[in-house]
Each structure stands twice: as structure tokens, then as C-alpha cells.
Amino acid sequence: MTATESRPQVRPAAADPPPRQPRVISFSHRLSRWDLKVSPYLYISPFFIMFAIVGLFPIAYTAVISFMDWDLVRNSGEFVGFDQYVWILTQPHFWTALRNTFSIFVLSSVPQLLLAIFIASVLDRNIRAKTFWRMSVLVPYVVAPVAVGLIFNAMFADKSGLINSWLQLVGISAIPWHVDPFWSHVAIATMVNYRWVGYNTLILLAAMQAVNRDFYEAATVDGAGPIRQFFSITMPSLKPTLIFVIITSTIGGLQIFDEPRVFDQFGRGGSAQQWLTITLYLYDIGWGQWDFGRAAAMAWILFIIILGIGLINLLVTRTLVRDEGMRSGLSKRQQKRAARAAKKQVKESQR
Amino acid sequence: MKTRALRRTALLAGVATTAIVLAGCAGGGGDTGDGGDADGAQTLTLATFNDMGYSDELLAEFTEETGIEVVHNKAATSNDARANFFQKLGKGGLADVEAVEVDWFTEMMKYSDLVVPVPDDLKGRWLDWKEAAATDANGNLVAYGTDMGPQSICYRADLFEAAGLPTDREEVAQLFPTWDAFFQVGADYVEKTGTPFIDSTNSVLQGLVNQLELAYEDPDGTIIAAENPDIRAAYDEVVDKAIPISAFPGQWSDDWYAAMAGGEFAAMLCPPWMHGIIAGEAPDVAGWDIANAFPEGGGNWGGSYLVVPADGKNTEAAQQLADWLTAPENQIKAFENAGTFPSQIEAQDSEAVTSYTNEYFNGAPTGQIGIDRANAITVSTYKGADYFKYHDALQNAITRVFDGLEDKETAWETWQTEISSF
Numbered sequence: 001m002t003a004t005e006s007r008p009q010v011r012p013a014a015a016d017p018p019p020r021q022p023r024v025i026s027f028s029h030r031l032s033r034w035d036l037k038v039s040p041y042l043y044i045s046p047f048f049i050m051f052a053i054v055g056l057f058p059i060a061y062t063a064v065i066s067f068m069d070w071d072l073v074r075n076s077g078e079f080v081g082f083d084q085y086v087w088i089l090t091q092p093h094f095w096t097a098l099r100n101t102f103s104i105f106v107l108s109s110v111p112q113l114l115l116a117i118f119i120a121s122v123l124d125r126n127i128r129a130k131t132f133w134r135m136s137v138l139v140p141y142v143v144a145p146v147a148v149g150l151i152f153n154a155m156f157a158d159k160s161g162l163i164n165s166w167l168q169l170v171g172i173s174a175i176p177w178h179v180d181p182f183w184s185h186v187a188i189a190t191m192v193n194y195r196w197v198g199y200n201t202l203i204l205l206a207a208m209q210a211v212n213r214d215f216y217e218a219a220t221v222d223g224a225g226p227i228r229q230f231f232s233i234t235m236p237s238l239k240p241t242l243i244f245v246i247i248t249s250t251i252g253g254l255q256i257f258d259e260p261r262v263f264d265q266f267g268r269g270g271s272a273q274q275w276l277t278i279t280l281y282l283y284d285i286g287w288g289q290w291d292f293g294r295a296a297a298m299a300w301i302l303f304i305i306i307l308g309i310g311l312i313n314l315l316v317t318r319t320l321v322r323d324e325g326m327r328s329g330l331s332k333r334q335q336k337r338a339a340r341a342a343k344k345q346v347k348e349s350q351r
Numbered sequence: 352m353k354t355r356a357l358r359r360t361a362l363l364a365g366v367a368t369t370a371i372v373l374a375g376c377a378g379g380g381g382d383t384g385d386g387g388d389a390d391g392a393q394t395l396t397l398a399t400f401n402d403m404g405y406s407d408e409l410l411a412e413f414t415e416e417t418g419i420e421v422v423h424n425k426a427a428t429s430n431d432a433r434a435n436f437f438q439k440l441g442k443g444g445l446a447d448v449e450a451v452e453v454d455w456f457t458e459m460m461k462y463s464d465l466v467v468p469v470p471d472d473l474k475g476r477w478l479d480w481k482e483a484a485a486t487d488a489n490g491n492l493v494a495y496g497t498d499m500g501p502q503s504i505c506y507r508a509d510l511f512e513a514a515g516l517p518t519d520r521e522e523v524a525q526l527f528p529t530w531d532a533f534f535q536v537g538a539d540y541v542e543k544t545g546t547p548f549i550d551s552t553n554s555v556l557q558g559l560v561n562q563l564e565l566a567y568e569d570p571d572g573t574i575i576a577a578e579n580p581d582i583r584a585a586y587d588e589v590v591d592k593a594i595p596i597s598a599f600p601g602q603w604s605d606d607w608y609a610a611m612a613g614g615e616f617a618a619m620l621c622p623p624w625m626h627g628i629i630a631g632e633a634p635d636v637a638g639w640d641i642a643n644a645f646p647e648g649g650g651n652w653g654g655s656y657l658v659v660p661a662d663g664k665n666t667e668a669a670q671q672l673a674d675w676l677t678a679p680e681n682q683i684k685a686f687e688n689a690g691t692f693p694s695q696i697e698a699q700d701s702e703a704v705t706s707y708t709n710e711y712f713n714g715a716p717t718g719q720i721g722i723d724r725a726n727a728i729t730v731s732t733y734k735g736a737d738y739f740k741y742h743d744a745l746q747n748a749i750t751r752v753f754d755g756l757e758d759k760e761t762a763w764e765t766w767q768t769e770i771s772s773f
Contacts, residue, residue: 073440073462160609179754265603271750
């Protein structure tokens with residue numbers, strides 16, 4: 001505050017032509033000067049206060065607990081160093097969970113994005129009742145994940161399930177959805193896809209609509225078919241949006257919880273951990289076994305994994321986006337080299 | 352100037368927002384166990400789950416007798432109640448009287464010093480083993496027993512008839528004196544009909560483990576899961592004899608529910624609280640009946656307790672309520688309301704229980720069957736704080752064998768490795 005007071009009038013009263021000095025520095029005047037300095041920080045402070053309370057504090061607290069043998073009820077713990085981390089990393093269940101998470105992630109993200117691009121490109125065409133179709137793709141996204149789980153569970157039940165009875169109708173033997181790891185991943189990925197295809201479709205559709213229609217016209221004049229147009233015009237224009245969609249589905253994929261949780265009645269990932277995912281395992285250690293020290297260590301390991309994947313994503317994104325932002329058709333290194341050469345030339349010409 | 356006034360208002364608004372946010376965070380404690388109202392009338396809170404039979408009418412009787420109002424909070428499932436209970440235990444915020452299910456009762460016993468002990472003069476109200484399970488290392492009885500789950504055998508008379516087995520419940524009861532006899536009947540049934548005899552393999556494991564003195568832990572805290580020969584014997588028996596006659600590895604799946612009405616199996620091990628589930632899932636099936644029998648005598652599965660958290664504001668009044676609710680005459684009313692079978696000695700002698708029959712199960716005398724099965728229980732299994740973990744892992748091992756993912760020995764070894772890291 002003292003810094004503010006020692007300074008001369010901050011606000012140039014530009015509206016009044018002769019700038020006149022205030023006779024008395026009244027309280028209200030002082031208040032208005034503080035107002036100018038302080039209020040922006042006050043306006044943004046609720047977020048930072050909230051973030052410190054519900055964001056930073058739990059993160060730090062988790063880090064502390066992860067080094068302890070924590071008793072939730074008595075709110076006390078014994079310092080055990082890296083024991084909890086070692087315990088997690090030596091658990092076969094952890095590695096199975098890691099495998100399952102990535103397997104479900106690949107099985108859901110890849111078909112999901114392919115399907116979303118396909119549906120978006122169909123919706124991008126001139127069809128009847130456009131808005132109706134566009135809104136309908138978002139309906140599954142609105143359904144609560146637990147409800148999705150209940151519906152799909154009835155369909156994927158091993159014996160009484162709808163899908164298995166269809167398969168048996170056409171002479172294929174029933175699939176053990178809750179026994180075989182691969183098939184359980186397929187079933188869970190189906191639930192994920194059901195929910196997220198529509199969401200991604202709408203984002204991609206928005207990006208497609210932003211593509212300049214002249215390009216298509218010109219391509220049509222040049223004799224390019226719809227497929228050629230799709231791969232030569234639509235896809236390259238979609239690149240930045242695709243990157244966004246890929247990153248969001250990666251984050252969602254690594255945190256997959258609801259669908260495997262409701263896949264059977266116990267929500268513990270199956271008798272042989274067929275569909276145990278990292279977050280499911282974390283939840284079970286914390287809220288099933290009440291072992292918060294281990295759960296906290298697990299949370300930090302998950303954080304490091306996500307950080308690692310995030311870094312890989314960032315690298316990939318930067319390479320891709322660089323191509324996108326290029327105007328001259330030269331890479332950054334080429335541009336720099338060209339700039340250096342130009343400078344040299346200028347210097348030499350001055351000599 | 353217009354903007355200046357606006358700014359000042361905005362400043363005030365900003366300060367106010369911050370204050371509200373801070374206040375909101377500070378007020379997180381929240382006390383539900385409120386002592387007394389302004390007019391002096393006392394209020395107690397009671398937290399239960401599912402349907403324990405404590406109807407509004409029953410609680411109104413308590414208010415009439417004592418003048419204490421009771422606010423009843425019902426959690427939808429026992430799991431919800433469990434999460435809530437352990438989050439708040441020892442920190443405040445629990446109801447004055449809390450219900451605890453036996454599945455997680457053993458976890459609570461680790462914190463038995465955080466609840467108020469039951470007064471000495473109430474000792475002897477419950478069956479011995481029900482009291483023994485709620486007595487801590489210092490000899491304090493810490494929980495008021497409510498209901499229990501003395502197991503009998505539910506069977507489909509129509510399916511039994513088709514397989515050439517007796518259908519009368521007295522005769523059927525003679526079929527199952529021992530587990531060997533039980534498995535033999537099952538094997539014959541499977542051979543004759545080609546369909547499974549019993550609903551699930553893990554219910555048999557439950558039945559066997561509930562007849563052991565020690566399961567996975569010693570009372571002194573040593574883990575004996577891996578070495579206990581009784582556990583190995585139970586595992587062998589279940590894998591060799593129960594898997595071939597079972598429809599499912601475990602209970603509560605969509606398939607399991609669907610099969611109850613579909614007649615895919617002919618018998619179930621059933622505690623009294625299972626009766627309602629069967630009747631609810633298969634309302635149109637007329638064949639269900641109950642035999643007054645259980646292999647090797649008796650076994651208990653399930654049931655609950657009431658506890659009084661020590662940090663409550665009215666522990667004395669709360670003790671009074673817990674005492675009243677678990678008094679034999681009131682537990683009988685709860686039994687009539689929701690079928691929760693009383694664990695009080697006196698309640699089991701009463702006319703209301705002995706003469707109780709269940710229409711759905713062909714008029715079976717479920718009250719008397721419950722009493723006989725409860726009397727047949729001779730052993731109370733010691734279940735330590737980690738019982739659930741070990742038992743769950745063993746169930747998984749059996750499920751893996753059932754599903755053909757691992758053979759018998761591999762599944763056992765996987766279980767051994769798994770529990771060695773607990």
C-alpha cells in the first residue's frame with residue numbers, strides 16, 4: 001500500500017482538459033486508488049483461493065500421506081519412506097492394471113475417432129433434417145455412465161445377455177465377456193465408445209464446417225471425387241482439431257473408471273484382474289481396503305504416468321502443429337538459416 | 352462518474368465473494384448430532400441401511416415412551432454406510448446411533464475404543480457367539496446385536512420332483528446331514544438333469560468358512576491364512592465338489608438374478624434375509640420351499656449391530672435408544688416389518704417368531720426354521736480386521752478355477768502370492 005501512496009496520481013483524468021491537483025487526499029480518493037491497484041487481484045482471487053484449498057492442498061497432502069502408513073480413522077501415520085511406492089510397483093496387479101488401461105484406451109480411442117470422423121463427414125453433407133441428426137449424436141453423451149453400465153451389463157451378460165443370444169442365433173458360440181481379458185476390454189470399450197463418439201463427432205463437425213467451401217468447389221472443378229476431397233482437403237484441415245480430440249481422449253482413457261467399475265456387481269476388476277484399471281485399483285486400495293498411504297503413492301505414480309504421456313503428446317503435437325502453422329513451406333530451421341543468410345548479405349552490402 | 356460507483360460496488364462484491372468462499376470452506380465440519388432443541392426436547396439421530404425393520408411407527412413408540420425424537424437416516428446400501436462410517440469415525444459427524452453390518456464389523460473392532468461400550472447389565476441378551484464377536488480385547492461388549500443370518504437350504508420342490516428327489520420339506524431336510532451328503536445329492540441331480548444343482552460355488556465356500564473356528568487370522572493378530580489346513584481343506588472341497596454342481600462362481604451378477612426365476616438351479620444356501628431376495632426376483636415361481644437343514648449343523652451369514660460413537664453429544668440417550676431398539680420385543684417387531692431374524696435369546700422364544708410362516712415358500716415356518724438353525728450354530732468364526740481381503744482373494748481364486756482361467760494348484764499358488772503382499 002505504501003508504494004501506491006508514494007506515487008503521484010496514477011489515473012490521468014484525461015476527460016478534464018486542465019489537470020488539476022486534488023486539494024485534499026480524501027479517504028474516498030485513496031480508496032479509489034487502492035481499488036485500481038487491488039481489485040483486479042481480488043476479482044481473480046476466488047479462483048486461486050479455491051484452487052489452493054481444493055487443488056494444491058490435497059495434492060501436497062497426498063504427497064505427505066504417500067510416505068506414511070496412514071490410518072484414516074485415527075488421522076495419524078507412521079513415516080515409512082518409499083515403502084508404499086515399492087509396494088505398488090512390486091504388485092503384479094499394478095502391472096496388469098497398467099496393461100488393461102492401455103488396452104482399453106487403444107480399443108476405445110481408435111475406433112471412436114475413426115467413427116467420429118466418418119459420422120461427422122456424413123453430417124457435413126447436405127442432408128435433410130440436419131439439426132435433428134446432429135443433436136441425436138449427442139444423446140448418448142447425456143446418459144449417465146452408470147446408466148450406460150446397467151444397460152450394457154444386461155447386454156453383455158455371459159449367459160442371459162442379448163449379444164450372446166444374437167451371436168448364438170447366427171451360429172457363433174457365446175463369448176465369455178466376464179472371463180476373457182480381451183473380450184472384457186472390448187465390452188468396456190464399447191460402453192466408452194457409445195458415450196464419447198457423439199461428443200467427438202460434434203467437435204470434428206464444427207471443424208469441418210470451418211473449412212472454406214471454395215476449396216471443395218475448386219476441387220470439384222478439377223475433377224476430384226468425394227474420397228479424394230476428403231483426404232486432400234478435409235483431413236489436413238482437421239489436424240489441429242484432431243490433436244485436441246486425441247489429447248482429451250488420452251486423458252479420459254487413462255482415467256477410465258466408471259465403465260469398468262459397473263462392469264460387474266463387485267466393481268473390483270474381475271477374479272483374475274481381467275479389467276482392473278489403474279484408477280479402479282487406486283479406488284479399491286483407498287476405499288475398499290482403507291489403505292490411504294498406498295492409495296496416495298498410487299495416485300502419485302498415476303500422476304507421473306500421465307505426465308509422461310502428456311510430454312509425449314506435447315512433442316507429437318508440436319511437430320504436427322509446426323507443419324500446420326507454416327506459411328512459406330519452409331521448416332523453422334530453414335527459415336532461421338534463410339534469415340541468417342539475409343542478415344549476412346545486408347552486412348556485407350553495407351561494407 | 353458512473354464508473355467509479357460501479358467500481359466501488361464491484362470491490363465490495365469481490366470482498367463479499369471472497370468472504371463467502373472462505374466461510375463456506377470453514378463451515379465444513381457440520382454437526383448432525385445436535386444435542387437439544389431450543390424448547391428443550393431432545394433429538395437423536397439413527398443411521399441404518401437397507402431395511403432393518405425400524406419403521407416410523409416403531410420409532411414413534413420410542414418417542415412416546417421417552418419424549419426423545421428420533422431422526423432416521425437410511426443409506427441405500429451397506430457399502431454407502433461403510434464409507435460414511437469410516438470417514439467420520441473418531442472425527443465427529445456420525446449419527447448418535449449407527450448400524451454396522453457384520454461384513455465390515457471386524458474392521459470397526461480395530462477402533463472399538465471409539466465407541467461407547469454396552470452396559471454390563473445387558474450382557475446375556477444375545478446369543479453367545481453374537482456377543483463374543485462384539486467383545487474387544489479388553490473384554491468390553493461394544494455393540495448391540497440386531498439381526499443374524501442362520502442358514503438353511505432353499506430348494507425348488509418342482510425341480511426336485513423332476514429329478515426324482517423328495518419334495519416334502521421334512522424329507523428334504525434329511526438329505527443334507529453332512530457336506531459329503533450334500534455334494535452327493537448335488538452330483539446325482541446334475542447327472543440326472545444335466546443342469547446345476549446349486550446357485551454358486553462361493554456361497555458354499557462361505558458356508559464352509561463360517562463353520563471354522565479360525566479362518567485367516569489368529570485372535571492375537573498373526574496371519575495364518577497360508578498355513579491354515581482348514582482353509583486348504585475347504586478350498587479343495589469347494590473346487591473338487593462344489594464347482595461341478597454350481598451354476599455360477601459367485602452371486603449377485605445379472606445372470607445369477609436372471610437364473611433365480613429361470614430355474615437354472617434347484618437349491619441355495621439361504622439365510623433369512625435371502626428369502627426376500629428370492630421372493631422378489633422370482634415372484635411367479637411357485638416351487639420354492641425351505642428345508643430345516645444345513646450341512647454339519649449350522650452356520651451364520653450376515654446380520655448387523657448398532658453402535659454408539661463415543662464422540663456423540665448425547666451418548667447416554669443414544670445408549671438408551673440402542674438398548675430399546677435391540678430389546679427382544681422391539682426386535683420382534685422389526686422381524687415382522689422386514690424379516691430381519693432376531694439375535695436376542697428371548698426374542699427367539701416368543702410366539703410371534705415361533706409361529707411365523709412365509710406364504711411364498713409354500714407356507715414354510717421360517718420363524719421356527721430360523722430358531723432351529725440358530726441353535727445349531729456351535730462355532731463363531733474368528734474374523735479379524737483383514738478378513739474381507741483374504742476371503743475375497745480366495746473367492747477370486749475359486750472363480751478363476753470355475754472359469755477355466757487357472758487350474759486348481761495354480762489358482763492356489765496365485766492366492767498365496769497375492770496374500771503374501773497384503
